[in-house]
Amino acid sequence: MPKPRPRQTAGAIALTLAASGSAVVIQPLASAPAIAARVSATCVNTAADARTIQAAIDASKEGDEVVFKGPCLINRTITLRGRRTYRGDAKAGTVIKQADGANLPAMLASESWVTDQAYSSDPVRIERLTLDGNRDHNTGTVGLMLRSWDSRIYDVDILGTPSDGIRVSNPSKNGTRLRNTMVNSVISDVYIERAGGSGLKVVDPGNAVTDWTFQRSWIGFSGESGVDAENSAGWTFSDLHLYATPKNAIDAHRCFGTSIHNNYIEDFGTKATARQTYYGIRCDLQGEAGTTISNNLIHKFGPRPAVTQPANTRQYGKAPAPQQDPSFVYLALDSVNYGTGHATVTGNSILGHGTRRETGLLFRRGRGNGLSIASTGNLVDNVGIPRSIGSGVRVTGGY
Known part of the structure; x- marks a missing residue:
């Protein structure tokens, strides 16, 4: 299915009717300007900090700025209410750390995710702080769980989360799916290191x-x-530096008007296992719209x-399975989901190890009508298979 139209919002304008002879004049009502407040949550680096932070958020109003003053230690998920700015004094000064053994599903999370609403939360802005997931003493925790539209995440460090660093999720905490869309947000200038899952994960079983x-x-x-990303429709992935990645650097599904450009991938497939394929950049395409890489x-x-041999030992009289090396594909458009992709x-630059298990450019149409x-202008050097083109794929240009 094509991606949906972005969510539309309309500003409400209050009007009055005034009699002027036989005519009716429509006049806008003057409204008092909103006054935003600054609400501080001052932590003392104890387990009570989570209550302090949540109390400050709950006491704030739309338009307010909630300032976290750290270091903070949390043992419960912090619920982010919409139409507010959340910031620290500085990334080094405001460090929010998960307490040992808390095993939170998420450290910070959009309100609609926590409360299992069927609609996305209103916008938030988060900036100038550090989240420490304390991965060595916890399990299953996402650093930042986003289920808010038109939001901005800027200048944030996310370190050592047991699960994903940032997750953008259609399903809520109990699995409730969105009935509307969640669009128009920007994540910029963040640093995500040692996430137990993926750095950024997009979970979208629908099309929201x-x-x-x-x-x-x-x-x-x-x-x-x-x-x-389970859904990459309309997404832009740009100017990212991805390094020491065990699996795929950028794995983008359902590309539809997607742009992937100016990214620097130092390595991928660093913990490869036998009979698996790993990708530098991978897209499967929707029909009816173009994608640019x-x-x-x-x-x-x-x-x-190093290759991990599958555990198929001599049991029931069977010999171990023969070794099959993993494969590495630097840039792949490997499937069209419907229609023609x-x-x-x-202008991509690809540099490999020169083995036959490496492919520079791979183009396949899958079950689609065509591609x-x-x-x-692509440079493909020191790769065993520079380019592989499947049936039903029309390629114009050289490399």
């Missing part, structure tokens, strides 16, 4: 989480992928990863 931008950020030493740098700098692949690609 579209038209976001993730830009100018760093993701390193994740437990799984750098970016793992341009000016990305995709490398494998590290040594060839359209994409432009230009049309303009592929020009």
Whole structure:
């Protein structure tokens, strides 16, 4: 299905009717300007800090700025109410850490996710703070759980979360799905390191989480992928630096008007296992809209990863399975989900180890009707299979 239209909102205008002879004149009512307040939550680095933070948020009003003064220690999920700004004094000064053994589902989370509403939360802005997931002493925790539309996340460090660093989620805490869309948000200038799951994960079994931008950020030493997006329709992934990634650097599904550009991928598939395929950049496409993948740098700098032999030991008289090395694909458009896919692949630089288990560019139409690609100006060096094109794929241009 195509991506939905962005959620529309209309500002309410109060009007009065005034008699002027036989005519009726419509006049806007003057309204008092909103006065935003600054609400402080001052932590003392004890388990009581979570109550302090939540009390400050609950006492705030729409338009207010809630300031966290750290260091803070939390043992409960902080619920972020909409139409507010949340900020720290500085990333080094405001560190919100998960307490040992808290095992929270999320450290900070949109209100609609916590309360299991069927509609996305109103916008939030989060900036200038650090989230420490305390991964060594907790399990299953997402650093920042977003279920708010038209939001802004800026200048935030997310370190050592047991699960994903940031998760943008259609389902709520109990699995309730959105009945509306969740669009038009920006995540920028964040640093995500040592997430137990993916750096950024988009969970969208429907078609609600579209038209976001993730830009100018760093993701390193994740437990799984750098970016793992179930729905990439209308998304822009740009100017990201992704390194030391065990699985896929950017794994983008249901691309529809998607832009992936100017990203620097130092490595991917660093913890490869036998018979698996790992991707630098991967898109599967929706029909009816174009996608652009341009000016990305995709490398494998590290040594060839060690292979984990599947555990198929001599049981019931069977010999161990033969070794099958993993495969590495630097840039793939490997499936069209419906209709004909359209994409432009230009100006990408790919540098590999020169083995036959590496493919530079891979184009497949999957179950779709066809795939049309303009592929020009790409550098593919030291890769065993520079380009692989499947049936039903039309490629114009050289490399």
